[in-house]
Amino acid sequence: MKTKSFKLLVSSFALLAFIACDKDDDNTDNTGDNMELHAAFAEFDSENFNIYINDDEVVLETTGLPNHTSPYWSAGHPLDIEPTVTSYAQMAPGDIDQFNGSYTLRVPITPALANSSSATGLGAIGFAVSGSVIYNDQEGPNVPLDNAAPSLDYTGAHTGPQSYHYHLEPKAWSDDDDALIGIISDGFFLYGRKCASTGDYPTDLDVSGGHMATTQHTDDAEYHYHIMNELYLNQYYILFPEDYQGSPNAIQ
Ligand SMILES: [Zn+2]
Ligand SMILES: [Zn+2]
Numbered sequence: 626m627k628t629k630s631f632k633l634l635v636s637s638f639a640l641l642a643f644i645a646c647d648k649d650d651d652n653t654d655n656t657g658d659n660m661e662l663h664a665a666f667a668e669f670d671s672e673n674f675n676i677y678i679n680d681d682e683v684v685l686e687t688t689g690l691p692n693h694t695s696p697y698w699s700a701g702h703p704l705d706i707e708p709t710v711t712s713y714a715q716m717a718p719g720d721i722d723q724f725n726g727s728y729t730l731r732v733p734i735t736p737a738l739a740n741s742s743s744a745t746g747l748g749a750i751g752f753a754v755s756g757s758v759i760y761n762d763q764e765g766p767n768v769p770l771d772n773a774a775p776s777l778d779y780t781g782a783h784t785g786p787q788s789y790h791y792h793l794e795p796k797a798w799s800d801d802d803d804a805l806i807g808i809i810s811d812g813f814f815l816y817g818r819k820c821a822s823t824g825d826y827p828t829d830l831d832v833s834g835g836h837m838a839t840t841q842h843t844d845d846a847e848y849h850y851h852i853m854n855e856l857y858l859n860q861y862y863i864l865f866p867e868d869y870q871g872s873p874n875a876i877q
Contacts, residue, residue, distance in 0.1 A: 660734075665814050665842040668805045673756025682731045685808070689726025689788045691757040693797040695778050697721045697789055708778065715775040719784040726788030728758060730876045736812025738848060742833065742868035749876040750865060751815065753791055753807035755798065757782065758876070759815070760790045762857075762866035774858060781861065794818070794852050794862040803841065806852065806864065811871030815850045816840065818862060826854045833867040 662683065666676050675686040691704075696713075698705035699720040708716060730752060747765065749758035764773040770792055776783045781793025798804055799817040803824070806815040813835065820827040822838040829836050834853040837846045850865065857863050 663734075663814075663842065665805055665808075665840070668842075669752075669754045669807075670756045674752075678734065679731075681734055683734055683812075685730045685732070685752055687728055687752055687756050687758075689724065689728055689757055690721060691753075691755040691780075691782070691789060691797070693755055693780065695721060695780065695782065695789070697778060697782070697784050699723070710779045711776055711783075716778075717773070717776045717783045717785065721784060721789045724784065724788045726757070728752070728788075728876050730808075730810055730874060732808065732810070732812035732874055736848075736871050738870050739811070739872045742870050743873060744868055745865065745873070748787070749790065749810075750869075750873070751807050751809040751876075753795060754805055755795070755807075758788060758790045759807055759809070759864055760785070760792050762792065762863045764792075770863070771858065774861070781864070791864055793857070793864060795864075799852075805842070809850060809865060809869065809871075810873045810876055811869045812874070813849055813871055814840070814842075815852070815865060818852045818854045820851060822846075827851055831870065833870050834865070835870050 660678060669676060670692040673688045673690055673692060677684055694704045694706045696706055696708035697720060699722050728749060745761040747763055750761055751759035753759055762770050764770050780795045780797040782789055782791040799806055802817045803819040803821045804817045806817060808814055819825055820838055821841040827836055835848055835850045837848050839846050840849060852862050852864055
């Protein structure tokens with residue numbers, strides 16, 4: 626009996642090895658070693674995201690819905706809560722679940738820094754791990770975020786023209802730590818205010834909050850962004866107020 630199951634095990638491994646080799650052979654136009662998803666993608670909400678590799682790109686499809694509580698859910702939704710830092714009178718119009726906020730982003734498997742930086746625009750500039758999208762520090766054309774700050778919920782987000790979105794450090798899962806926040810449309814990951822490489826606030830950030838360092842997701846130093854540890858309105862931290870350092874890809 627023991628021998629039999631051992632044989633079965635051996636043949637299973639042989640079959641697996643055969644399948645693995647076969648797959649490599651079929652992908653001779655790609656570098657086999659790079660075809661694995663970056664470890665950081667495991668932190669993206671599995672209910673809201675579909676993430677896979679297609680050609681030389683990582684494709685991220687999201688429902689646009691956050692996986693946490695907010696007063697912006699419709700009344701009766703299991704994740705709906707009373708507003709704490711905002712109020713019903715100050716909240717932006719529209720509930721999370723009234724929007725069709727599904728989006729797709731395709732980024733290179735190995736993103737590269739661009740020769741020159743480029744400005745972010747209005748609308749989604751990245752995906753948070755929760756499922757919802759990241760905006761910059763503008764509320765609308767010539768409308769600074771200051772005007773909309775009172776409508777932001779406890780996790781720095783509110784509903785907008787197209788979907789629920791974050792402007793500030795998302796307290797639902799990151800508060801003065803090195804948590805993964807999400808991915809910016811140029812393909813680089815955005816982390817909290819601290820860096821796992823030192824356990825402290827990074828001191829070598831460029832103008833966009835980026836630097837080369839290891840993270841909790843890689844032993845090789847790689848470029849990534851941080852929420853910059855600079856106070857906004859004396860109490861908040863803006864997620865991504867500066868330029869892309871890579872080449873932005875469309876979010877649609
Ligand atoms: Zn907004
Ligand atoms: Zn870092």
